[in-house]
Amino acid sequence: MHEVSHKPGNHIAPGHVLHIQRHPLGLDGPSVSRHPIWTGSAPSPGPATDFESSSNSMGGNRGSGGHLLALLACSSLFLSPLLSVDRRRRKSRGDSRRESCGRGREGPISLIGGRMNGAVVGGRQMQQRTGGQLHQRQYSSDQIFPEAGGGGASKWLQLGGLPASQQVEYSRMLRNMQRGMSGEFLSSAEPLTPPISSRPSSQRKNGEEVFPNDLSPGILDIHSFDTELLPEVILSLVSAFPYFKLLCCGQMTGAGFGALPLGYGHERNLDDIEASFSSNRPLSRNIVPPSEKEKTSSVAKIKVVVRKRPLNKKEIAKKEDDIITIEPGCNSLTVHETKFKVDLTEYLEKHEFVFDAVLDENVSNEEVYHETVEPIVPAIFNRTKATCFAYGQTGSGKTYTMHPLPLKASQDILRLMHHAYRNQGFQLFVSFFEIYGGKLFDLLNDRRKLCMREDGKQKVCIVGLQEYRVSSIDTIKDLIEKGNATRSTGTTGANEESSRSHAILQLAIKKSVDGNESKPARICGKLSFIDLAGSERGADTTDNDKQTRIEGAEINKSLLALKECIRALDNDQVHIPFRGSKLTEVLRDSFVGDSRTVMISCISPNSGSCEHTLNTLRYADRVKSLSKGNSKKDLSSTTNLRESVAAPLSFSKTEGNTADASENYKRGWSKQIENESSFFSAREDGILTASQANHFQVNSRSSTTAEMFNYSEDVLEQEKPSLMKGKAEAYAVLPTNGKARRVDSLVKRKDVFDEDSFDSDDELADLLKEEEDLVTAHRRQVEATLNIVREEMRLLDEAYQPGNQLDEYVTRLNAILSQKAAGIVELQARLTNFQKHLTEKHVLVSSLAP
Numbered sequence: 001m002h003e004v005s006h007k008p009g010n011h012i013a014p015g016h017v018l019h020i021q022r023h024p025l026g027l028d029g030p031s032v033s034r035h036p037i038w039t040g041s042a043p044s045p046g047p048a049t050d051f052e053s054s055s056n057s058m059g060g061n062r063g064s065g066g067h068l069l070a071l072l073a074c075s076s077l078f079l080s081p082l083l084s085v086d087r088r089r090r091k092s093r094g095d096s097r098r099e100s101c102g103r104g105r106e107g108p109i110s111l112i113g114g115r116m117n118g119a120v121v122g123g124r125q126m127q128q129r130t131g132g133q134l135h136q137r138q139y140s141s142d143q144i145f146p147e148a149g150g151g152g153a154s155k156w157l158q159l160g161g162l163p164a165s166q167q168v169e170y171s172r173m174l175r176n177m178q179r180g181m182s183g184e185f186l187s188s189a190e191p192l193t194p195p196i197s198s199r200p201s202s203q204r205k206n207g208e209e210v211f212p213n214d215l216s217p218g219i220l221d222i223h224s225f226d227t228e229l230l231p232e233v234i235l236s237l238v239s240a241f242p243y244f245k246l247l248c249c250g251q252m253t254g255a256g257f258g259a260l261p262l263g264y265g266h267e268r269n270l271d272d273i274e275a276s277f278s279s280n281r282p283l284s285r286n287i288v289p290p291s292e293k294e295k296t297s298s299v300a301k302i303k304v305v306v307r308k309r310p311l312n313k314k315e316i317a318k319k320e321d322d323i324i325t326i327e328p329g330c331n332s333l334t335v336h337e338t339k340f341k342v343d344l345t346e347y348l349e350k351h352e353f354v355f356d357a358v359l360d361e362n363v364s365n366e367e368v369y370h371e372t373v374e375p376i377v378p379a380i381f382n383r384t385k386a387t388c389f390a391y392g393q394t395g396s397g398k399t400y401t402m403h404p405l406p407l408k409a410s411q412d413i414l415r416l417m418h419h420a421y422r423n424q425g426f427q428l429f430v431s432f433f434e435i436y437g438g439k440l441f442d443l444l445n446d447r448r449k450l451c452m453r454e455d456g457k458q459k460v461c462i463v464g465l466q467e468y469r470v471s472s473i474d475t476i477k478d479l480i481e482k483g484n485a486t487r488s489t490g491t492t493g494a495n496e497e498s499s500r501s502h503a504i505l506q507l508a509i510k511k512s513v514d515g516n517e518s519k520p521a522r523i524c525g526k527l528s529f530i531d532l533a534g535s536e537r538g539a540d541t542t543d544n545d546k547q548t549r550i551e552g553a554e555i556n557k558s559l560l561a562l563k564e565c566i567r568a569l570d571n572d573q574v575h576i577p578f579r580g581s582k583l584t585e586v587l588r589d590s591f592v593g594d595s596r597t598v599m600i601s602c603i604s605p606n607s608g609s610c611e612h613t614l615n616t617l618r619y620a621d622r623v624k625s626l627s628k629g630n631s632k633k634d635l636s637s638t639t640n641l642r643e644s645v646a647a648p649l650s651f652s653k654t655e656g657n658t659a660d661a662s663e664n665y666k667r668g669w670s671k672q673i674e675n676e677s678s679f680f681s682a683r684e685d686g687i688l689t690a691s692q693a694n695h696f697q698v699n700s701r702s703s704t705t706a707e708m709f710n711y712s713e714d715v716l717e718q719e720k721p722s723l724m725k726g727k728a729e730a731y732a733v734l735p736t737n738g739k740a741r742r743v744d745s746l747v748k749r750k751d752v753f754d755e756d757s758f759d760s761d762d763e764l765a766d767l768l769k770e771e772e773d774l775v776t777a778h779r780r781q782v783e784a785t786l787n788i789v790r791e792e793m794r795l796l797d798e799a800y801q802p803g804n805q806l807d808e809y810v811t812r813l814n815a816i817l818s819q820k821a822a823g824i825v826e827l828q829a830r831l832t833n834f835q836k837h838l839t840e841k842h843v844l845v846s847s848l849a850p
C-alpha cells in the first residue's frame with residue numbers, strides 16, 4: 001500500500017508556460033516559442049471552443065512551432081490531446097496518469113453496469129473503486145437464491161413456500177418422529193439380491209454380492225424413461241426431504257413411503273442412520289406436499305459452489321500468504337492479488353466474487369455434501385440426471401472434495417430405495433471410468449479401453465463399460481476405492497497423470513420392468529461425479545512436448561465444452577453442444593431432459609496460486625453468471641465469430657478520420673482514461689472475450705482511441721461465442737439486425753454448413769484452438785496498444801518540457817509508430833489465415849444471413 005506521487009516533470013501547474021525547443025536543423029520561426037497553456041483563473045471553455053482556440057493557437061504560431069505541431073498532429077492519432085489546452089483537460093491528464101498506475105483516483109466510479117468476462121454475475125450492479133493502491137471490484141448481487149446468508153441448503157432449495165402453519169406442523173411431526181423411531185433396519189428385511197450361494201464366489205464381497213450388469217454391459221440407456229414411477233404424493237414428500245432435514249433429524253414414513261433424513265451435519269455410520277429411519281408415523285393431513293412445480297423448482301438447475309482448501313505444510317514453510325478471505329455467513333470471497341506499479345512498488349488488488357455458496361477451509365466434507373449433492377439425490381429417482389463436478393488447478397482439492405461424495409450419495413440412494421421406494425424395483429448401478437488423452441478407460445475393469453458409440457437414435461453408448469449392480473455401502477466403497485487406485489496407479493506418473501485425466505463415477509438408478517428382474521432394467525436417473533483434470537493443464541498447449549500439448553488441448557477443449565453445455569442446459573436450449581469434447585459426449589445423456597448440475601470450484605489459498613485461483617473463479621463465475629435469470633444475457637447482442645472475423649482491423653481508417661478525432665478531442669482525456677481503466681478491469685476480470693474484442697475493433701473503425709475503450713453495457717454482457725458446439729454449430733448464434741437467432745433453428749438449416757467439412761474432431765479442435773490463439777493475440781495486441789498510448793502520452797508531455805530535443809522526439813515517435821504498425825500487421829496476418837481456414841471449412845458462409 002503505497003502512494004506514489006507524480007514525477008515533478010509531469011506536472012503542469014496552472015499558469016505555467018511551456019517551451020518547445022526548435023528542431024536544431026531549423027524549422028521556421030524563432031528558436032523558442034512560448035505557448036500560454038492556460039491561466040489559473042480562466043474558466044474552462046466548452047469543448048468546441050477549446051478546439052478552436054487550440055487550432056488558432058497552432059495556426060497563430062505557424063511561423064514558430066506551428067509546423068511542428070502540424071507534423072505531430074499528422075504523425076499520430078494520439079496527438080489530439082496536445083491540442084487540448086484548457087486547464088480541465090490538463091487536470092484530466094494528470095488524473096489519468098495516476099489512474100493508469102492504479103493510484104490517485106478517489107471515490108467510486110461506476111464504470112460498467114454489465115458483465116465482464118469473469119467476476120460479474122449477470123444482472124448485478126458492478127462498481128469498481130480505484131482508490132489509493134487498491135483496486136476493488138464490488139459486486140453487490142441480487143442473489144440467485146434470495147435467502148442468501150448462511151451456507152446451508154436453504155439457499156439452494158426453495159423449500160419454504162409453505163404457510164407458517166404447515167411449517168409448524170412439519171416441525172411438530174418431525175419432533176414426534178424423532179421421539180418415536182423404532183430402529184428397524186429395513187434393508188435387512190428385503191435383500192435386493194438373490195442368495196449369495198446362487199452366485200460365483202468371485203462376485204461376492206463382504207458377504208455382499210457384486211455382479212456386473214450382464215444384461216447390457218456398458219450401455220447407458222438413459223433414454224428409456226417409460227418407467228411407472230411413484231404416486232405424486234410420495235414424490236412430493238421425497239422432494240421435500242431436504243426440508244425435513246433442515247428441521248430436524250428424523251424420518252417420516254407412512255402410507256408406504258418414508259422421507260429419509262441423513263446424518264445431517266454429522267458423520268454417522270450407515271447402521272446408525274438406517275436404524276433411525278423406521279418410524280411408521282402417519283402423515284399429518286394438514287401437511288400439503290409441495291406441488292410438482294414447487295418440487296422441480298426447488299433445486300436450482302445449476303449450482304456453483306467454491307471450496308477453499310487450507311494452506312498446506314509446504315506453503316506454510318515457504319511463508320506464503322493466504323490471499324483469500326471469506327466473510328463468515330456470506331456467499332462471497334475476496335482474492336487479494338499482489339501487483340506492482342510501474343515504479344515496482346507493491347499494491348493489492350481485490351477481486352470479489354459471489355457464488356451460490358462459498359466454503360472456507362474449515363468446512364468438512366460432510367458439509368460439502370450437504371451443500372452440494374444431498375439435495376439432488378431424491379431427484380434422480382424422478383428421471384433427473386444430475387452431474388457434480390470439481391474444477392480447479394492441480395492440488396486445489398478436487399479429489400479430496402469429490403472422493404467422499406459418491407459414497408455419501410450412495411448411502412442416501414440406498415436409503416431411499418430401502419424405504420421411500422421400497423418394493424418398487426429400483427436398482428443401483430455403479431460404473432467408473434476415466435478420460436485420458438481423449439480415450440476412455442474402465443477403472444473397474446483393469447483400465448480396459450472403452451469405445452464410445454452413438455446409435456441411430458443418437459444414444460451414446462460406452463461399449464464395454466462394466467456396470468455393477470450394488471446394494472450395500474461396503475460394496476460401493478470397495479468399488480470406488482478400486483477405481484481410484486486404478487486411476488492413480490494405472491499410468492506412469494500417478495498423481496501427475498491423474499491430474500491430466502477426467503474421472504467419472506456414475507450412480508445409475510434403474511428400475512425393472514413390471515417388477516420382472518429377468519428383463520433388462522430401465523434407467524430412471526443418474527448421478528455423475530466428475531473429478532476433472534487440473535484446469536491449468538489446459539494451458540499446456542505451448543509446451544514443447546507434443547504429447548503434453550495434445551493433452552493440454554484436449555483438456556482445454558473439454559473444459560470449454562463442459563461450460564458450453566452447462567450454459568446451454570440452463571438456457572433450456574434444444575441443442576446442447578455435447579459434441580465439443582469426449583467428456584461432454586459421454587455425459588450427453590446427462591445433458592438431455594431434466595438435469596441438475598453442481599460445480600464445485602476448488603481453490604488453493606496460497607499467493608503462488610493466485611493466477612490459477614482467479615482463473616478458476618472466473619470460470620465458475622462464467623458458468624453461473626450465464627445462467628438463466630442470472631444475467632441480462634441476450635442472444636440478440638451476442639457477437640459471433642463470423643462477425644468478428646468479417647470485420648478487419650482498420651486502424652488506418654481511424655487515424656484518417658479527423659471528424660472522429662475532433663470528437664475524441666472534445667470528449668477529452670479523462671473519458672479515455674476512465675474507459676481505459678474499464679478496459680483493464682474487463683481484461684483482468686478474465687480474458688477479453690471475442691465479443692469484447694470485436695466490439696473494440698468495430699469501434700476502432702469509426703472512433704478514436706478514447707472511444708475504443710468505451711464498452712457499452714450490452715457488449716460487456718455478451719458472452720464469447722460458443723466455441724465448442726459441434727462442427728459448424730459452433731458458429732450458429734448470430735445476431736442479425738439485432739434479432740436473436742437460436743442455435744437450434746440454425747442448425748436445422750443444413751444448407752448453411754457442410755457436415756463433412758471436418759474430417760475429424762482434431763480438425764475442429766485445431767480450428768477452435770486457432771480461434772483461441774487469435775483472440776489471445778488480439779488481446780495482447782490491445783494491451784500493447786495501451787502501453788503504446790501511455791508511451792505516447794509521456795512523449796507528448798515531454799515534448800512540452802523546456803529543453804526538449806526535437807530529434808529525440810521524432811526518433812521515439814518513429815519507433816512507437818513502427819511498433820504499432822508491426823503489431824497490427826502481425827495480427828492481420830493471423831486473422832487472414834484464420835479467415836482462410838474458416839472459409840475452407842465452409843464456416844463462413846454468407847447464407848447465414850437472414
Ligand SMILES: Nc1ncnc2c1ncn2[C@@H]1O[C@H](COP(=O)(O)OP(=O)(O)OP(=O)(O)O)[C@@H](O)[C@H]1O
Nearest residue numbers: 309310393394395396397398399400498499533534
Ligand atoms: N479442504 C481440504 N482440507 C484439507 N486438506 C486438503 C483439502 N483439500 C485438499 N487437501 C489436500 O491437498 C492435497 C491436494 O489435494 P487433491 O489431490 O485433492 O488435489 P487435486 O485438485 O485433486 O489435484 P490433481 O488435479 O493433481 O488431482 C491433498 O494432500 C489433500 O489431502
